[in-house]
Amino acid sequence: MTIVAPVTPSSKMKRSPACTPGGPKVREENILVTVRMRPLSSKEIAAYDLVAWDITNHTTIVSKNLYHERHGGSYTFDKVFDPTCPTRNVYEEGARDVALSALGGINATIFAYGQTSSGKTFTMRGVAEDAVKDIYKFIKLTPEREFLLKFSALEIYNETVVDLLNRESGPLRLLDDPERGTVVDKLIEEVVKDDQHLRHLISICEAQRQIGETSLNDRSSRSHQIIRLTIESSLREDSGCVKSFLASLNLVDLAGSERATQANTVGTRLKEGSHINRSLLTLTTVIRKLSSGKRSGHIPYRDSKLTRILQTSLGGNARTAIICTISPALSHVEQSRNTLSFATSAKEVTNSAQVNMVVEKKQLVKHLKEEVARLEAELRSPEPPASSSVRSLLREKDMKIKQMEREISELKRQRDLAQSQLELEKGSHKEQKASGHHGPSCHAVKRLSFSTENDLLSQKGDAKLKERKEKNIGGKSVNSTVMLVTEIRKLETRQRQLGEEATRALELLHKEVASQRIGSHDTVETIAKMLSEIKAMHAASFTPDIVCVKDKATLREEIARLHSQEGDISVLEEKLENVQRSIENLVMNLPACEETPESKSKKKKGLPFSLSNAGNMQNLIRSPCSTTVSSHKVMKHDIENRTPEINGVVSGADSTPRKKRNSNADENYGSALRENMSAQKQSSSINVNKMQRMFKQATEDHIQSIKSYVIELKERVAKLQYQKQLLVCQVLELEEVNEASTEDEAETVDKFSPMPWNTIIFEEKRKDLIMLWHVCHVSIVHRTQFYLLFRGDPCDQIYMEVELRRLTWLEQHLDDLGNASPALLGDDPASSVSSSIKALKQEREYLAKRVSSKLSVEEREMQYLKWEIPPEGKQRRRLQLVNKLWTDPLDMQHVKESAEVVAKLVGYCESSQPISKEMFALNFVPLSDKKTWMGWNLISNLLHL
Numbered sequence: 001m002t003i004v005a006p007v008t009p010s011s012k013m014k015r016s017p018a019c020t021p022g023g024p025k026v027r028e029e030n031i032l033v034t035v036r037m038r039p040l041s042s043k044e045i046a047a048y049d050l051v052a053w054d055i056t057n058h059t060t061i062v063s064k065n066l067y068h069e070r071h072g073g074s075y076t077f078d079k080v081f082d083p084t085c086p087t088r089n090v091y092e093e094g095a096r097d098v099a100l101s102a103l104g105g106i107n108a109t110i111f112a113y114g115q116t117s118s119g120k121t122f123t124m125r126g127v128a129e130d131a132v133k134d135i136y137k138f139i140k141l142t143p144e145r146e147f148l149l150k151f152s153a154l155e156i157y158n159e160t161v162v163d164l165l166n167r168e169s170g171p172l173r174l175l176d177d178p179e180r181g182t183v184v185d186k187l188i189e190e191v192v193k194d195d196q197h198l199r200h201l202i203s204i205c206e207a208q209r210q211i212g213e214t215s216l217n218d219r220s221s222r223s224h225q226i227i228r229l230t231i232e233s234s235l236r237e238d239s240g241c242v243k244s245f246l247a248s249l250n251l252v253d254l255a256g257s258e259r260a261t262q263a264n265t266v267g268t269r270l271k272e273g274s275h276i277n278r279s280l281l282t283l284t285t286v287i288r289k290l291s292s293g294k295r296s297g298h299i300p301y302r303d304s305k306l307t308r309i310l311q312t313s314l315g316g317n318a319r320t321a322i323i324c325t326i327s328p329a330l331s332h333v334e335q336s337r338n339t340l341s342f343a344t345s346a347k348e349v350t351n352s353a354q355v356n357m358v359v360e361k362k363q364l365v366k367h368l369k370e371e372v373a374r375l376e377a378e379l380r381s382p383e384p385p386a387s388s389s390v391r392s393l394l395r396e397k398d399m400k401i402k403q404m405e406r407e408i409s410e411l412k413r414q415r416d417l418a419q420s421q422l423e424l425e426k427g428s429h430k431e432q433k434a435s436g437h438h439g440p441s442c443h444a445v446k447r448l449s450f451s452t453e454n455d456l457l458s459q460k461g462d463a464k465l466k467e468r469k470e471k472n473i474g475g476k477s478v479n480s481t482v483m484l485v486t487e488i489r490k491l492e493t494r495q496r497q498l499g500e501e502a503t504r505a506l507e508l509l510h511k512e513v514a515s516q517r518i519g520s521h522d523t524v525e526t527i528a529k530m531l532s533e534i535k536a537m538h539a540a541s542f543t544p545d546i547v548c549v550k551d552k553a554t555l556r557e558e559i560a561r562l563h564s565q566e567g568d569i570s571v572l573e574e575k576l577e578n579v580q581r582s583i584e585n586l587v588m589n590l591p592a593c594e595e596t597p598e599s600k601s602k603k604k605k606g607l608p609f610s611l612s613n614a615g616n617m618q619n620l621i622r623s624p625c626s627t628t629v630s631s632h633k634v635m636k637h638d639i640e641n642r643t644p645e646i647n648g649v650v651s652g653a654d655s656t657p658r659k660k661r662n663s664n665a666d667e668n669y670g671s672a673l674r675e676n677m678s679a680q681k682q683s684s685s686i687n688v689n690k691m692q693r694m695f696k697q698a699t700e701d702h703i704q705s706i707k708s709y710v711i712e713l714k715e716r717v718a719k720l721q722y723q724k725q726l727l728v729c730q731v732l733e734l735e736e737v738n739e740a741s742t743e744d745e746a747e748t749v750d751k752f753s754p755m756p757w758n759t760i761i762f763e764e765k766r767k768d769l770i771m772l773w774h775v776c777h778v779s780i781v782h783r784t785q786f787y788l789l790f791r792g793d794p795c796d797q798i799y800m801e802v803e804l805r806r807l808t809w810l811e812q813h814l815d816d817l818g819n820a821s822p823a824l825l826g827d828d829p830a831s832s833v834s835s836s837i838k839a840l841k842q843e844r845e846y847l848a849k850r851v852s853s854k855l856s857v858e859e860r861e862m863q864y865l866k867w868e869i870p871p872e873g874k875q876r877r878r879l880q881l882v883n884k885l886w887t888d889p890l891d892m893q894h895v896k897e898s899a900e901v902v903a904k905l906v907g908y909c910e911s912s913q914p915i916s917k918e919m920f921a922l923n924f925v926p927l928s929d930k931k932t933w934m935g936w937n938l939i940s941n942l943l944h945l
């Protein structure tokens with residue numbers, strides 16, 4: 001067989017290869033998806049199992065639809081291999097092209113996906129063997145290149161990464177490398193000597209891998225295995241090429257998805273199964289998301305170690321082939337269907353593979369040395385290598401440079417001339433000024449402002465002299481301006497040819513002309529500057545009513561500003577309190593006098609914030625109302641309650657009238673006091689009552705004015721505080737959003753961050769929940785009720801989120817317990833995973849007892865048939881039935897049907913009182929009504945571990 005450079009079948013190419021600027025070619029293509037169906041196993045034959053699938057052609061597989069009510073459908077892939085097909089064919093048509101891409105610098109990944117015992121390991125073993133053969137054949141056929149192969153292998157067992165070449169190194173960490181993506185820390189890489197060595201390394205890994213016996217597979221792989229071959233190749237030394245191809249080939253044998261009941265797993269196997277299913281669920285989710293074109297959205301690569309390590313191979317810089325393996329047996333038809341639907345999604349995923357090039361330092365140094373030597377030799381040789389055309393080109397350039405230099409020096413000369421003329425002119429202006437004559441601009445100003453003076457001058461018979469002088473001065477000015485303008489024109493025509501030097505000269509001349517024409521240029525500039533400063537000051541002193549928040553930085557600045565104002569605010573508040581106290585004192589100490597009912601009501605109305613009305617004041621101060629509205633209210637209030645003569649004085653809310661009003665009030669107050677004193681001193685002919693009224697009036701007015709000022713200030717304080725609160729809230733919200741979007745260890749936060757609720761998100765979250773229920777061995781009654789109650793209504797979101805949070809915590813908790821040493825578990829036997837399983841077992845037994853009472857004979861028979869419960873078996877049929885419920889978290893049909901059966905058994909469907917969603921409220925307190933909610937005791941036991 002001849003090995004040719006790997007190519008992508010043209011049918012698979014989505015786009016013609018694009019050229020990355022300065023980089024390698026990028027090609028976007030779909031994942032290559034093939035399906036392999038193994039023969040019926042001896043066990044299946046012995047159990048008279050039937051073949052449930054037909055392979056109608058090389059690309060299509062169809063369900064035989066033996067259960068007419070549920071099964072059916074046909075699936076098309078890049079290739080479908082029947083049970084008679086040898087692995088060599090599977091490799092050639094489903095993996096070789098991709099595998100050999102690694103030799104040309106393109107990352108490649110081949111993985112086998114399928115149910116347990118479907119033939120993944122069987123297939124991958126053959127694929128690895130064939131790939132090794134082909135790689136070494138290719139190397140042999142490419143003598144011009146030098147190849148360096150490095151081998152590494154790992155397994156992911158119960159979410160722990162282990163080095164298969166060095167098991168003793170313990171669990172390995174995953175690191176994020178900005179360039180290389182996820183990297184397995186301290187994973188050993190062994191340089192491969194030859195094909196025999198490579199085969200040997202692969203066999204070591206096989207021997208090291210976690211294998212366990214399940215009822216479905218005597219040698220079931222309990223871990224995901226990734227064999228990585230890094231291939232670097234460069235042209236041999238004498239070629240002078242410094243770049244090498246560098247790529248990895250990943251051969252991935254996934255652990256199989258399994259139904260706990262079918263695989264009859266308990267204890268360790270069950271825990272393994274949970275982890276396997278979890279990571280496969282993440283893989284499925286990643287593939288589903290990538291296939292639905294949601295590449296820009298969040299792809300949960302980080303939810304499992306498997307997807308983290310394979311990230312590049314899933315929608316990234318790699319070519320990928322997936323071989324999906326299925327069992328032909330009818331007893332596994334649901335799992336096969338799941339595999340096929342995974343394969344269907346995978347077909348839609350596109351990768352953007354590119355050729356990865358590296359520069360070998362050693363080769364680069366060698367290449368540079370050679371280059372230097374060559375140049376040195378050229379220099380030493382008597383005849384310059386440049387051709388005659390190059391020489392003439394150089395001469396031409398030299399001439400041009402010289403010509404430009406000449407032009408520049410000419411321009412410089414002209415500029416100097418213009419400058420010296422200007423100097424001269426300036427000097428003559430000064431002289432004229434000193435001798436009492438005015439320059440043109442000054443003269444013009446004088447003409448405008450003091451035309452009478454000129455009239456006088458002409459009247460004095462000095463007109464001729466003046467005219468001559470004017471002509472002389474003005475003429476000189478005009479001449480020099482014209483000359484300068486001409487210079488500018490000249491320069492402008494040459495400007496295009498002469499770069500910077502001309503531009504600078506031109507600018508200079510422009511300035512000079514400008515200063516000649518506008519004598520007050522500087523003044524204008526100063527004024528403009530002042531204006532802008534004034535504007536800036538205005539803007540700075542203006543505090544916006546509504547703070548426009550654009551980003552977090554703006555917010556932080558705003559908060560800092562408010563913080564800095566806080567000191568002022570507290571001082572202000574203190575002052576306000578003092579003022580308020582003074583006001584209250586004043587009110588208390590008002591001189592006693594007879595009060596008419598009218599004046600009483602006036603007083604009451606006019607003092608809204610006296611002690612008796614303090615509550616009112618609080619309300620006004622706390623509310624974030626608009627200043628204008630409340631101020632307006634107050635002012636209106638003031639005006640309403642002011643005596644006519646004082647109203648006449650007070651006309652507005654600004655400080656000037658206020659001062660005026662205050663001083664008026666002071667005067668009134670003072671005069672009243674004086675009058676009062678003199679009244680006491682003098683005779684009783686003066687009306688004391690009238691005096692007292694005047695005195696009171698003046699005092700009240702004084703108080704009112706202070707009060708309205710105080711109210712205004714307090715409102716401003718309240719408004720500032722409200723603004724600050726608002727900003728702090730906004731910053732917190734922004735920070736939450738930021739944290740949620742950070743793809744880091746805080747992935748869990750992201751998982752629970754609120755996002756727009758739609759059916760797809762609901763379905764995804766529900767799938768996560770179902771898996772978590774399974775992994776945490778949650779009561780199946782609880783699962784049923786939750787499943788049936790929450791069907792995607794937007795208001796269900798909170799319940800889903802809370803349930804997810806709880807279960808994630810619980811899963812973690814159970815995980816920790818699982819990893820803890822017996823000593824750490826303490827004496828309480830209930831604090832373990834096994835107690836949860838036991839509780840679930842008890843629940844199943846309890847439900848099994850209800851099968852006879854809750855299902856009619858016909859219903860029972862139907863269910864037995866549907867759930868494939870044989871008439872005879874070790875266990876009672878009803879327990880067998882219940883044991884089959886809620887056992888496959890990946891199969892949504894199974895979940896739905898399980899929920900329906902459990903609902904019947906607990907009488908959920910009959911219940912006249914619908915279960916309220918609030919019972920799933922934010923705590924796990926067991927409900928007293930066991931009839932409605934019988935699952936709580938079990939789940940609460942679990943959660944109170």
Ligand SMILES: Nc1ncnc2c1ncn2[C@@H]1O[C@H](COP(=O)(O)OP(=O)(O)OP(=O)(O)O)[C@@H](O)[C@H]1O
Binds near residue numbers: 120
């Ligand atoms: N195409 C095939 N032809 C013949 N026998 C096969 C084929 N595929 C698988 N088998 C046999 O089926 C059994 C299970 O296969 P294998 O161990 O490869 O399954 P698996 O999918 O890797 O299972 P697990 O996920 O449990 O590791 C093995 O005995 C294997 O030899």
